[in-house]
Amino acid sequence: xxxxxxxxxxxxxxxxxxxxxxxxxxxxxxxxxxxxxxxxxxxxxxxxxxxxxxxxxxxxxxxxxxxxxxxxxxxxxxxxxxxxxxxxxxxxxxxxxxxxxxxxxxxxxxxxxxxxxxxxxxxxxxxxxxxxxxxxxxxxxxxxxxxxxxxxxxxxxxxxxxxxxxxxxxxxxxxxxxxxxxxxxxxxxxxxxxxxxxxxxxxx
Amino acid sequence: xxxxxxxxxxxxxxxxxxxxxxxxxxxxxxxxxxxxxxxxxxxxxxxxxxxxxxxxxxxxxxxxxxxxxxxxxxxxxxxxxxxxxxxxxxxxxxxxxxxxxxxxxxxxxxxxxxxxxxxxxxxxxxxxxxxxxxxxxxxxxxxxxxxxxxxxxxxxxxxxxxxxxxxxxxxxxxxxxxxxxxxxxxxxxxxxxxxxxxxxxxxxxxxxxxxxxxxxxxxxxxxxxxxxxxxxxxxxxxxxxxxxxxxxxxxxxxxxxxxxxxxxxxxxxxxxxxxxxxxxxxxxxxxxxxxxxxxxxxxxxxxxxxxxxxxxxxxxxxxxxxxxxxxxxxxxxxxxxxxxxxxxxxxxxxxxxxxxxxxxxxxxxxxxxxxxxxxxxxxxxxxxxxxxxxxxxxxxxxxxxxxxxxxxxxxxxxxxxxxxxxxxxxxxxxxxxxxxxxxxxxxxxxxxxxxxxxxxxxxxxxxxxxxxxxxxxxxxxxxxxxxxxxxxxxxxxxxxxxxxxxxxxxxxxxxxxxxxxxxxxxxxxxxxxxxxxxxxxxxxxxxxxxxxxxxxxxxxxxxxxxxxxxxxxxxxxxxxxxxxxxxxxxxxxxxxxxxxxxx
Numbered sequence: 001x002x003x004x005x006x007x008x009x010x011x012x013x014x015x016x017x018x019x020x021x022x023x024x025x026x027x028x029x030x031x032x033x034x035x036x037x038x039x040x041x042x043x044x045x046x047x048x049x050x051x052x053x054x055x056x057x058x059x060x061x062x063x064x065x066x067x068x069x070x071x072x073x074x075x076x077x078x079x080x081x082x083x084x085x086x087x088x089x090x091x092x093x094x095x096x097x098x099x100x101x102x103x104x105x106x107x108x109x110x111x112x113x114x115x116x117x118x119x120x121x122x123x124x125x126x127x128x129x130x131x132x133x134x135x136x137x138x139x140x141x142x143x144x145x146x147x148x149x150x151x152x153x154x155x156x157x158x159x160x161x162x163x164x165x166x167x168x169x170x171x172x173x174x175x176x177x178x179x180x181x182x183x184x185x186x187x188x189x190x191x192x193x194x195x196x197x198x199x200x201x202x203x204x
Numbered sequence: 205x206x207x208x209x210x211x212x213x214x215x216x217x218x219x220x221x222x223x224x225x226x227x228x229x230x231x232x233x234x235x236x237x238x239x240x241x242x243x244x245x246x247x248x249x250x251x252x253x254x255x256x257x258x259x260x261x262x263x264x265x266x267x268x269x270x271x272x273x274x275x276x277x278x279x280x281x282x283x284x285x286x287x288x289x290x291x292x293x294x295x296x297x298x299x300x301x302x303x304x305x306x307x308x309x310x311x312x313x314x315x316x317x318x319x320x321x322x323x324x325x326x327x328x329x330x331x332x333x334x335x336x337x338x339x340x341x342x343x344x345x346x347x348x349x350x351x352x353x354x355x356x357x358x359x360x361x362x363x364x365x366x367x368x369x370x371x372x373x374x375x376x377x378x379x380x381x382x383x384x385x386x387x388x389x390x391x392x393x394x395x396x397x398x399x400x401x402x403x404x405x406x407x408x409x410x411x412x413x414x415x416x417x418x419x420x421x422x423x424x425x426x427x428x429x430x431x432x433x434x435x436x437x438x439x440x441x442x443x444x445x446x447x448x449x450x451x452x453x454x455x456x457x458x459x460x461x462x463x464x465x466x467x468x469x470x471x472x473x474x475x476x477x478x479x480x481x482x483x484x485x486x487x488x489x490x491x492x493x494x495x496x497x498x499x500x501x502x503x504x505x506x507x508x509x510x511x512x513x514x515x516x517x518x519x520x521x522x523x524x525x526x527x528x529x530x531x532x533x534x535x536x537x538x539x540x541x542x543x544x545x546x547x548x549x550x551x552x553x554x555x556x557x558x559x560x561x562x563x564x565x566x567x568x569x570x571x572x573x574x575x576x577x578x579x580x581x582x583x584x585x586x587x588x589x590x591x592x593x594x595x596x597x598x599x600x601x602x603x604x605x606x607x608x609x610x611x612x613x614x615x616x617x618x619x620x621x622x623x624x625x626x627x628x629x630x631x632x633x634x635x636x637x638x639x640x641x642x643x644x645x646x647x648x649x650x651x652x653x654x655x656x657x658x659x660x661x662x663x664x665x666x667x668x669x670x671x672x673x674x675x676x677x678x679x680x681x682x683x684x685x686x687x688x689x690x691x692x693x694x695x696x697x698x699x700x701x702x703x704x705x706x707x708x709x710x711x712x713x714x715x716x717x718x719x720x721x722x723x724x725x726x727x728x729x730x731x732x733x734x735x736x737x738x739x740x741x742x743x744x745x746x747x748x749x750x751x752x753x754x755x756x757x758x759x760x761x762x763x764x765x766x767x768x769x770x771x772x773x774x775x776x777x778x779x780x781x782x783x784x785x786x787x788x789x790x791x792x793x794x795x796x797x798x799x800x801x802x803x
Contacts, residue, residue: 037458065636093274175648180620
């Protein structure tokens, strides 16, 4: 095969004419191949956010149904999860660009569904109303045909919320991650873990 | 001497070293401590792990929870700067458009190159690995044997610090007593894997990795590395003293600001700079090696990326350690009347027999590992255990349908969360609310993954040459990759897949990977394991190889190739330790030549 054919066939070539990390939204620019790794980034620092007030409200309400306050940790909306979702759907990268319409359409759908059923926005429903809607879309494998798209949204939204929630120290606690601290020694799993697993420490 | 700009270079150096990774770093270390004046040319920017490494950053502190993007393909906190599968302005091409014939080329444009983010897995090649053709008739033997390299492996291990144990397993060499640092304790998933893998015949043992599990013996090691040279001992000892032991947090792939793991920028370059014999020029994109009327290399032409201007360096010897791909590209672009097909290419073999490691993986979920009480298993920032290739006996008895072997790397899942969903839909079954949180907690730490890292046989279909059309931003012809797996490799990944399924099932677990029937669908593309070696093989004779046993090109005596290019085979053992051992050996040879006035 010729080089020209390889090029036209979309070979892995980064020619100057092909923009790198394509910007598909107006003002969003990728952070490039040499970003500052020391800096603490907040959603909105790198590219403009998308959500309007109504979307923020709907996203926060749904995030808190999925990850509510309980003895395992605070509610998702109090940990900045909505901002992180907003940053996600606003990002100029392929994965996020694919997720963007799923999330934006889904948030519109859930408010519309809520108004259809209860004449209220999703966020303004009592818990029972919220769960009634969530119950028909929470399992993509079981959702009725008419709710398939909404179920795909719920699945994606839940995954993104969890990805954000568990990225925070409160989320670590909820999951049981206790690392990222300097230790004087590494002692391996404690005795009760070894006992539960039925294994012995083989490195002495 | 320091990190300098193009305008500050000396009129002439003893040695110009192209590349600052494992091979270039080792050569700079060996040669400057041996008294030679060196200049190192690095195509990327200067990089300082002490100030740039994101050591304790949480994923929530990075954009997109530090997820992978096109700009940072290994995640936001990966140490790689200005690199990835594609590098802006520096394209490469593929000869074929078939998905299975693509070669993925990872580059890092930064001081220290790919050593900043690598896995730190540091395995010695064994005696069989230097004589593979003698054993099974395939590929090529090396012109050296294990015994020729053993002492250099030991020296490198003492210098960089490698943890592990001597297992005594076949073709898995032991280090002399006292050389290896203590292995870290096994993690939950590793210990469970070890126990149950035994039931399917797979031996799981501590791995060797270049991480300090205790401080280096800075008072005694330098005298072993540089006997009779008090000046060198002092410099090396001082540098060792500045490296802290691992504090059991943060992944090695981020780099290490306390210098607990090996990266060229924290281990090789500081002592080399302290000699006063090294200048480093970052942003120097080498175009070609220049040839003198005497047939010897006499310098390097490069593009100063900060100005776009061409610059020259004069040197009495040249070391290429730019990675297999870049070294081949530079040789092929160094054309002259004496070498119309590229420098040191009278054999026509430059670019031929490119190799990578065979890769495939299977993941699973293990109920035994559910609901494990929270405990910290960050550990040494990478794997603690692995399974060396264990079926030499079966192979010898003719009971295997492929040659050579693979080792198994493994991962558990109690790492720092964030950026991904801990509870896949099929396990969560629609859970939300408190139920979701409980289920996520239950499954956290119960996922395991096993990876094949195997030996491919060099073949005629895997090579690179210059693309006849495409050039980089500076008008320099780029590489075009040709790639085709042979039956050997496909048979091997089939075996690996069966083995991993058996291991997961022996643990009472469920396979989560989608198991494809066609091995071409699950063997990783060439280059994906980032163990690219070959392209300028060493051998016994000039007509059948590019280098001799000293990494020295047959055609140009003062030109040394000190990355993976001279590898005649690519054992399952990760290549970095061998690159360093061979570079040190080549460096000693170069020093001897210099002493005899042969430069």
